Amino acid sequence: MGVGILFGAGCATVEHKPVQAGPSERDKVVQLQIFLDAHNFGPGVVDGRGGEFTSKAQHVYEQVMGHAPDAAAVVPYTTYTVTADDLGRIGTLAEKPEEMAKQKRLPYTSLVELIAERAHTTQAFVRELNPGVNVDTLAAGAVVRVPNVARPLRVANFPSAYPPSTAAASTRQVVVDLNTRLLRVIDRDKLIAVFPITPGSAEHPAPVGQWKIVGLVPWPWFRWDEGVLNHGKRTEVFYNLPPGVNGPVGILWAGTNRPGVGIHGTPSPETIGRSGSHGCIRLSNWDAATFYTLVPKGTPLTIR
Numbered sequence: 001m002g003v004g005i006l007f008g009a010g011c012a013t014v015e016h017k018p019v020q021a022g023p024s025e026r027d028k029v030v031q032l033q034i035f036l037d038a039h040n041f042g043p044g045v046v047d048g049r050g051g052e053f054t055s056k057a058q059h060v061y062e063q064v065m066g067h068a069p070d071a072a073a074v075v076p077y078t079t080y081t082v083t084a085d086d087l088g089r090i091g092t093l094a095e096k097p098e099e100m101a102k103q104k105r106l107p108y109t110s111l112v113e114l115i116a117e118r119a120h121t122t123q124a125f126v127r128e129l130n131p132g133v134n135v136d137t138l139a140a141g142a143v144v145r146v147p148n149v150a151r152p153l154r155v156a157n158f159p160s161a162y163p164p165s166t167a168a169a170s171t172r173q174v175v176v177d178l179n180t181r182l183l184r185v186i187d188r189d190k191l192i193a194v195f196p197i198t199p200g201s202a203e204h205p206a207p208v209g210q211w212k213i214v215g216l217v218p219w220p221w222f223r224w225d226e227g228v229l230n231h232g233k234r235t236e237v238f239y240n241l242p243p244g245v246n247g248p249v250g251i252l253w254a255g256t257n258r259p260g261v262g263i264h265g266t267p268s269p270e271t272i273g274r275s276g277s278h279g280c281i282r283l284s285n286w287d288a289a290t291f292y293t294l295v296p297k298g299t300p301l302t303i304r
Helices: 025-038 052-065 083-090 111-118 121-129 227-230 285-294
Strands: 002-007 012-017 077-081 142-147 172-177 182-187 190-196 208-216 222-225 238-241 252-256 262-264 299-302
Touching: 002 227, 025 052, 025 121, 025 142, 052 190, 077 111, 083 111, 111 121, 111 142, 121 142, 190 285
Parallel strands: 172 299
Antiparallel strands: 002 012, 077 142, 172 182, 182 190, 208 252, 208 299, 222 238, 252 262
């Protein structure tokens, strides 16, 4: 505790000054994750726990920039006010594809899911930051504490608020590394973004080789075909699933010239790098939104 001496009329009194507590170790990790995320070195979810992808993002940042991330000035938390539009985006989600195909959209199923994805974090961390609050029962106008990410995911404005890349496809390239589970976006030999990914699975690995991105489709429909998912072959039994944040490919499909293989979003960002996909490259929805702004149609894709 700090001590100050005040000299009065013939005596001294002691003034006790409160010590300002510094950030906790969790808060320091949140600051680092927010800093990396803001500079397109994706750390995965912003949850104050670090882990594999935070370490990888920090390492790549230091390699590229030549110095450690300067995250000490980052404000780790902010508040978010729930809106009526948020509440209108909550709905139900069928479990079976034949029932999902009957829905008009595949929405968020809870308010905490929406808030967590908006703030690039997990539902568990939103609850941790708001102890004693049932986030799912909040009304419009309620305020919650969330990570202070630089670019919150605003699905209401995707893709209009996320301008597509104006770069020439010939200057950009995308490199997917199956071993590190990282996707890199490179512009003329300069790394401009790196994101954690799920690159296929042991049964259905992403195809190694030289490919090309042939189109980027926001809010894609998804052809659910068990033959494709399990064996890589189309059948006559399939269901067309409508767009939505909880669709199998999330908010973006970046198709390639390898049929059935693309780079896309996911309804389960916390599983990136941990659970397998069916031969595609899976990003969190917030990283997919950023990816959309960086990579034009025709961009070369290397999977190695």
